[in-house]
Amino acid sequence: MPEGDPGILCFQHCDIQHKVFCLELPDFCPKCDIPLTSVQLKIPPFQVPFPFTCARKAPNSVIIRPTDGDFLHFYQNAADLHIGITDSKGDVYEFDKFGLHIRAKNWTWSQCLSIPIVSESSSMWREYWDYTLIIVSQMSNWQAEKYKEDSNNCYSFVLTFLRMLQVKELKPSLTSKTQFCKDFIVPRTKNAAKYIALYRQVIKDGVTVISCA
Ligand SMILES: [Zn+2]
Numbered sequence: 001m002p003e004g005d006p007g008i009l010c011f012q013h014c015d016i017q018h019k020v021f022c023l024e025l026p027d028f029c030p031k032c033d034i035p036l037t038s039v040q041l042k043i044p045p046f047q048v049p050f051p052f053t054c055a056r057k058a059p060n061s062v063i064i065r066p067t068d069g070d071f072l073h074f075y076q077n078a079a080d081l082h083i084g085i086t087d088s089k090g091d092v093y094e095f096d097k098f099g100l101h102i103r104a105k106n107w108t109w110s111q112c113l114s115i116p117i118v119s120e121s122s123s124m125w126r127e128y129w130d131y132t133l134i135i136v137s138q139m140s141n142w143q144a145e146k147y148k149e150d151s152n153n154c155y156s157f158v159l160t161f162l163r164m165l166q167v168k169e170l171k172p173s174l175t176s177k178t179q180f181c182k183d184f185i186v187p188r189t190k191n192a193a194k195y196i197a198l199y200r201q202v203i204k205d206g207v208t209v210i211s212c213a
Contacts, residue, residue: 004072004111005050008202012042021048021198022207030207051113051192056090056105058114060121060129062158063092064185065112071192072111072199078181078189083154084109085161087133088126095157097149100142113188118167129165136161155180 010021013029013036020030025045028035052071055063066074067082084094092103103109118125141160146152155177163174173183202208 003054004052004070006072006199006202008048008199009045010043010048011045013040014042016042017211017213018209019043019212020207020209021202023202026207030209048195048198051188051195052111053114055084055086055092055109055112055114058112059086059088059090060126061086062115062117062162062184063109063112064115064189065109070111071113072196075193075196078186081185081189083158083185085133085158086114087130093133093137093157093161095142095147095154097144097147099144099147100137100157102137113192115184115188117162117170117184132164133161136164 006023008021008023009025010019011025012019014032014034018031020026025036029040034040062083062085064081064083065071066076067080068074082094082096084092086092089104092101092109094101094103136157139160140146141152142157159174159177159180162170162180173180198208198210
């Protein structure tokens, strides 16, 4: 199980209009009160895929996490996200008000969303990615005193890097932070938000029945 994965289970018993979510299988079906036996299950229990990963398992990626705390417990909306980049070893490069950091191992990135940017994954590509990352990191823009919350922030670092990669297909998405978020961030956070809402409901209610009609 990936780090932080609560292991939410899903099954359908007697009623295909409803899905049951839980952390531990109940003894009785919450819809019909009949003892659960796998024979009667319309869909046998499976684990709902955990959308988050650890930075170390997402090399050569753009990664995001809430500015404070983790996704499952602290995420509110996409407005308050921090963004960084991993190299081929999964080390995180990130820019904040304290300047640019390169973190080899850091618990703050143990539950993040990785954003697939390009499908290319050859060793030459990974070398090129790492090389470009080093070049961008050496720019003077990332000193702590140059940080500006609105105009020179974590997104500025990531967009500068992605522009420097010179990937033709990416170009239309790199015109602004807004465009980049629309094309790459929002689709991923939408999916994650569904999982987070489900997690919070299962924690609150225990066995949760959700209509799929
Ligand atoms: Zn039932």
